[in-house]
Amino acid sequence: MVVDIGLMSFTQDNKKFMLQQSGLFSLFKILAISVMLIISTLASAASVTATLDKQVIYENDLVQLTIRTDFPETGQGPDLSALKRDFDILSQSQNSQFRFNLGTSQSLSFWVISLMPKSTGDFLIPPIKVGNYASEPITLKVKTAQQLLDENGNPPVIIDLEVSQTEPYLQQELIVSLKLYSAFALQNANISTPNHPNLVIERLADDQIHYEEVNGTQYQVITREYLAFAQQSGNIEIPPQKISAMINTNRGRRLIKAQSKAINLNVLPIPASYPSDDWLPATKVSLLNTLSPTSEVKVGDTLIWQIDAFANGALAEQMPAFSFASTRYYKLYPQPTNLNNRKTDTGIIGEQSIQIEVVPTIPGKLELPEVEIVFWNTQTRQLERTYAVPPSVEVTGMALTDLSNNGQATKLLAPQTGSVAPISLAKPKEKESEETPSTDNQADPTEASTMTVNQGWSIKSIILWILAIVAISTLMSAIFLMLKKRKEVNKTEDVPTLQVFAPLNTQDEKSAYQELIRACQNNDLKTLRGRSLEWARHRWGEDKINGLDDIKRLSESSTLSQLLMEAELIMYSDTAATDWDGSDLADALEEFYSGEVKPSQSSQLKTLYPNF
Known part of the structure; x- marks a missing residue:
């Protein structure tokens, strides 16, 4: 009995202990779950x-x-x-x-x-x-990266800067040539522009493209030419020109940079032996002059003296103004001078043209003064003179001036001052000419007495004046009616727009975009411009799109602009349209349309640089 009681007591104590352990295990389980919940909450917190x-x-x-x-x-x-x-x-x-x-x-x-x-x-x-x-x-x-060179040891991009002459004279024309050699198409290219505070620089012509092999590597060469005029003598350094662009290599996209050498100019001053205040440096100056009519000319008739001057390598504003004076044999009435600058592949040509009305006052042989221009030949570096002799004319009739006049001349055009001040390539604004009344237009007592003596000539003059007034009035009335009719037509007629000439053929931007992508993938250069404008008109509106330049401006994507420009160059060049590959443009359009950058594909990388 004692043993049984002891076993029963042990069994009860064991049950109590097991119950206590079970309670502790449940508490531990609850704590573990709580910790896991806290960790899960922390993991999902904002980060x-x-x-x-x-x-x-x-x-x-x-x-x-x-x-x-x-x-x-x-x-x-x-x-x-x-x-x-x-x-x-x-x-x-x-x-x-x-x-x-x-x-x-x-x-x-x-x-x-x-x-x-x-x-x-x-x-x-x-x-x-x-x-x-x-x-x-x-x-x-x-x-630090190794220099990127191809198997011939040539870099992918070379930029070169050249000038037509390293020792120019003050304000002499310089042609600055910037040449860009590229072994393949560049992306996001950024090219600097030549500049200097003592140089007036302007583009000469559009870019010229050709292909050239350099040390075994085929390069595309883009030549960009500028006009430059030094405004100060002494040493001038044109800084190195730089380019930065993205390329595709086997290691991914990479930025490349290149720069040219600096150009040092030694600008020479005006030679001390130059005799004129009108400094004109040029390679060639030519003159043309005509006089009409040259037959059956009478005293009092009006002749037209046309003078045209051309200066190769100089601006029209640098040329001296023509200055002539009336004499007792003739009177001169000059018209405003016309100035023009014409750009050619070899440089600038300044053109100056003037018409002078010549009225003979004495019968006999009419001889006008010789036309002369002094200039400094920048090729031979010597002083030269160019002149032209106007044709002589026989004049008949009675004298309109008193021969006792000592031939005092009234200068009708003031000479131009020295042109050594800074020049500008900008076209001057048109201003209304304000001419001071010449003393030749005032009544001359001698001429009045002559007209009184010659009564027949006076009547003829009055008739001519009346006819001239009637003709001028009729002409002014016709011009007024024509202008009034033109204004009314402009008010009633609408200006044709791109919407009238080329209506949209697609329903929305998405369908136009799909047509454009299809044209790029099919390398269809003939329809590229139309498809591009169709999509752009849907995207930005009819009123903002007139050409491909508007797409470049509104897209604000340098890659898209570069590829469109390359397509235009092939479109308007002698290169066959089948040589154009539109896959790059299609990728750029997809990136722009979706806003997501497409991953580069190694199959598309150029194998010219296999080690990079």
Whole structure:
């Protein structure tokens, strides 16, 4: 009995102990579940994550920074100001995602930023702040890259700067040639423009394109020419011209840079032996002059003296003005001088033209003064003179002036002052000419007495004056009626627009975009312009699109603009249209239309540089 009682007591105590252990286990289980819930809650808390696609890159390579957020209130997006000290931000794209799971939702936002390091070394990308949260810092190592050369040892891009002469005279024409050699098409190319504070520079002609082999490598050569005029003597240095562009290599997209050598000019002053105040440096000056009529000319008739001057390598504004004076044998009435500058492949040609009305006053042989221009030949570096002799004319009739006049001449055109002040290539604004009344237009007592003596000539003169007044009045009335009718026509007629000439053939932007992509994929250069304008008119509106230049401006995409420009060059050149490959333009259009950057394909990379 004692043993049984002891066993029963042990069994009861064991049951109590097991019950206590079971309670502790349940409590531990509850605590574990609570901890897991806390960890899950912390894991789903708002956060900003920043990652790089590569931790180690070479200089001039691109690196992509991806920023991810999992909360909806992102404000203005990531603050990238801290990156601008060590990186160039080349592009940025954004997309968003929404997740739904068992009644819960999650908002995800992604930003992809293309960065270009400004130098080599170890960099720390600081925390990027988005809204009220920030990412963790990231490290990046940038190594020095080897020079990019092909199998012939040639770089992919060469830029060269040349001038027509390194020792020009003051205000002499210079032709500055900028040549860009490229082994393949460049993306996002940025080319500098020659400039200097003591040079007046302007484009001479459109770009010229040809192909040239250099040390075994085939290059496309784009030549861009400028006109330059030195405004100060002494040494002038045209700084090196630079280019930066993106290329595709086997290692991905890479930025390449190149620059030319600087050009030193030794600008010579005006030679001390130059005799005139009108400094005119030119390669050639020619003169033409005509006089009409040359037969059956009577005293009092009006003759037209036409003088045309041409200066190769100089502006019309640099040429001296013609200055002649009336004499007792004739009176001169000059018209305003016409100036024009004509650009050619070899430079500028200044043109000056003037008409002078000549009225003979004495019968006999009419001889006008010789026309002469003094200039400095910049090729021979010598003083030269160009002159032209007007034709002589026999004049009949009675004298209109008193021969006792000592031949005092009244100058009708003031001589031009020295043209050594800075010149401008801009066309001058048209101004109404304000001429001072010449003393030749005033009544002369001698002429009045002559007209009184010759009564027959006076009656004829009065009849001519009356007929002239009637003709002028009739002409002015006709001009007034014509202008009035033209204004009424302009008010009633609408100006034809692109919508009238080329109505839209597609329903919306999406269908027009699909037609454009199809034309690019089929390399159909003939329909590219029409398809592009069709899509652009849907996207930006009828009133903003008149040509491909409007698409380049409104898209604000350098890649799209570059590819459209290349297509235009092939379109209007002698190259066959079948040589155009529209795949790159199709990719650029898809990136612009969708806002997402397409991944590069190794099959599309140029094999000219297999080691990079």
